[in-house]
Amino acid sequence: EVQLVESGGGLVQPGGSLRLSCAASGFSFSTYWMTWVRQAPGKGLEWVANIHRDGGDKFYMDSVKGRFTISRDAAKNSVYLEMNSLRVEDTAVYYCARVSLAVTRPNYSMDVWGQGTMVTVSS
Amino acid sequence: QSALTQPASVSGFPGQSITISCTGTSSDVGGYNLVSWYQHHPGKAPKLLISEVTKRPSGVSDRFSGSKSGNTASLTVSGLQAEDEADYYCCSYAGVSTIVFGGGTKVTVL
Numbered sequence: 001e002v003q004l005v006e007s008g009g010g011l012v013q014p015g016g017s018l019r020l021s022c023a024a025s026g027f028s029f030s031t032y033w034m035t036w037v038r039q040a041p042g043k044g045l046e047w048v049a050n051i052h053r054d055g056g057d058k059f060y061m062d063s064v065k066g067r068f069t070i071s072r073d074a075a076k077n078s079v080y081l082e083m084n085s086l087r088v089e090d091t092a093v094y095y096c097a098r099v100s101l102a103v104t105r106p107n108y109s110m111d112v113w114g115q116g117t118m119v120t121v122s123s
Numbered sequence: 124q125s126a127l128t129q130p131a132s133v134s135g136f137p138g139q140s141i142t143i144s145c146t147g148t149s150s151d152v153g154g155y156n157l158v159s160w161y162q163h164h165p166g167k168a169p170k171l172l173i174s175e176v177t178k179r180p181s182g183v184s185d186r187f188s189g190s191k192s193g194n195t196a197s198l199t200v201s202g203l204q205a206e207d208e209a210d211y212y213c214c215s216y217a218g219v220s221t222i223v224f225g226g227g228t229k230v231t232v233l
Contacts, residue, residue, distance in 0.1 A: 035222070037169075044126070044227035045161070045169065045212050050220055059220040100174055108216040109159035109174035116168065 002026035002112050004096050009117030012086055016121070020081040022096030022114055029077040030054070033099035033106045036070060036081050038092035039116075046092075050099065051079065064090075086121045093118050127152065127213055127225035134231040135203045143228045145196040145213030151223055153194035157216035160189055160198045163227075164209045172211075173198065200230070208232045 008020040022034070036048040049070040050059045058070050069082040079096060094117055097110035128146040135141040145152065145160075152158055160173040171180055173189035176196065186201045196215070200207055213225040 037224075044210075045163070045214075045224045046126075047214075047222040047224055050222070052220075057220065061221070095168065097169075100171070100180075102175060106220075107159075107175050108157045108220075108222055109171055109214065110161075110169070111171045111174070111180060113168035113170075 002098075004098065004112055004114035006094065006096050006114040006117040009094065009119045011120045011122065013123050014086060014088055014121055016086050017082070017084045018086065018119060020083070020094055020096075020117060020119070022079045022081075024077045024079070024098070027098070027112075029072075030074050032101065034070075034072060034079040035097050035099050035110060036079075037095045037097055037110070038090075038119075039095070040089070040092040043092075048094070049081065083119070086119075088121050091119060091121045125223070127215060127223055129211075129213060129225040129228045131226070132229045132231065134233055136233045137203055137205065139203050140199060140201045141203060141230065143198045143200075143211055143213075143230070145198070145215075145225045147194050147196075147215055147223070149194060151215040151217040152191065152196050152213075154218070155216045156191070158189065158191060158196040159214045160187075160196075161212045161214065162207075162209050163212060169212070203232055205232050 072079045096114040098112040099106045100111040161169040163169040217223045
């Protein structure tokens with residue numbers, strides 16, 4: 001079964017750090033780009049970051065550049081989101097998702113999603 | 124990285140068709156045939172309905188269809204059913220391997 005399982009969410013104070021993990025199974029992990037998407041309470045989905053299938057290229061939304069780092073470990077079939085200098089406005093459910101392929105290239109749609117992990121930034 | 128524009132809500136009676144619009148710019152929706160649509164029931168994982176403007180993944184009902192004209196993409200849900208009540212999001216490639224979502228549309232089945 002193709003599956004993504006996130007972990008690592010929790011309550012953190014403003015200015016703090018948190019590392020989210022996403023374990024993939026049931027597919028060839030190294031073939032796919034991966035992405036993180038978040039949803040703040042009562043708000044819509046918001047793309048956060050993408051990582052190339054080999055981990056070499058990484059892309060971020062403007063408001064997290066310099067604070068968040070996406071990475072992946074092929075040996076562990078996992079993708080991570082290191083979040084530093086957290087702000088109240090980073091409070092959200094964070095979803096890990098697989099970027100679908102158009103033959104061999106990413107088509108920037110997300111065809112497999114995890115259930116999400118909640119991050120709450122509050123004093 | 125401005126969000127794509129969707130109507131906040133759309134409603135219809137069972138059996139009817141509804142259309143959700145998604146307006147962007149020439150830098151995202153209008154510039155690439157890489158628009159996707161998602162159905163999201165609260166508390167669950169989003170589900171991919173349409174990719175690359177018109178392509179329906181295996182297992183997705185053919186009641187869902189996508190199209191695009193200029194900077195506006197659309198999702199049509201035909202034969203509306205009670206289980207279609209959910210939030211719907213459009214999404215587009217926005218260049219330099221970045222992605223932008225729409226604000227979301229709440230669909231109500233009357």
